Amino acid sequence: MVNYKITSAKMGERPEFKIPNKGFLEALKPEGFMELIHNFYEELLESEIAYFFPTEDDELALIKKRNGAYFMMICGGDDRYISKHNGDFDQVKTHKPFSIPDKARTEWLGCWKIVLQQIEDKVPHEDIQSYWNWLEVFSKHIVNYENDRDTIEDKAKVN
Numbered sequence: 001m002v003n004y005k006i007t008s009a010k011m012g013e014r015p016e017f018k019i020p021n022k023g024f025l026e027a028l029k030p031e032g033f034m035e036l037i038h039n040f041y042e043e044l045l046e047s048e049i050a051y052f053f054p055t056e057d058d059e060l061a062l063i064k065k066r067n068g069a070y071f072m073m074i075c076g077g078d079d080r081y082i083s084k085h086n087g088d089f090d091q092v093k094t095h096k097p098f099s100i101p102d103k104a105r106t107e108w109l110g111c112w113k114i115v116l117q118q119i120e121d122k123v124p125h126e127d128i129q130s131y132w133n134w135l136e137v138f139s140k141h142i143v144n145y146e147n148d149r150d151t152i153e154d155k156a157k158v159n
């Protein structure tokens, strides 16, 4: 059984995290991993935080490619994502242009939960658990906005 628990993030905290088991990528293989990323984006585009993301097919395809490369690198795949950025790539800075409160992180994790549940019959549960644990903790680093403040994105949505 995989425990998809979510604990709340305090803005500015940088909790220590553990890299996921290599078994996660080994079980999925790069093709399966990219399919997972694709499914994750399908969920994102139906979610409360869809407005964060582009809707143009080619822009979306590029983001899926970059995201897939980064997430696979974290799971022990090849490190081309980081070398392409001269080894100087900072996830916190990458997300700075967006206002991300903890409620957006919770929604984002909810999309992951849906697609991870769909692979429970082909990936060992301890490997899914280790991937989830990394997502859950590392995503706290990305939170850069108080929950109860309206974001630029919220305002854009209303107008």
Ligand code: HEM
Pocket (backbone or CB within 6 Å): 049, 052, 053, 054, 063, 066, 067, 070, 071, 091, 094, 095, 098, 100, 104, 105, 108, 134, 135, 138, 139, 142
């Ligand atoms: C474990 C945590 C996370 C990781 C490792 C991660 C990773 C990434 C990566 C690799 C990219 C692509 C960067 C590039 O263009 O090369 C990206 C873009 C993005 N991420 Fe995250 N992310 C995380 C959490 C989140 C969360 C919680 C949100 C909440 C909404 C979010 C929203 C976005 C957005 C809006 C983009 C940019 C899309 C665009 O370029 O228009 N991310 N992320």
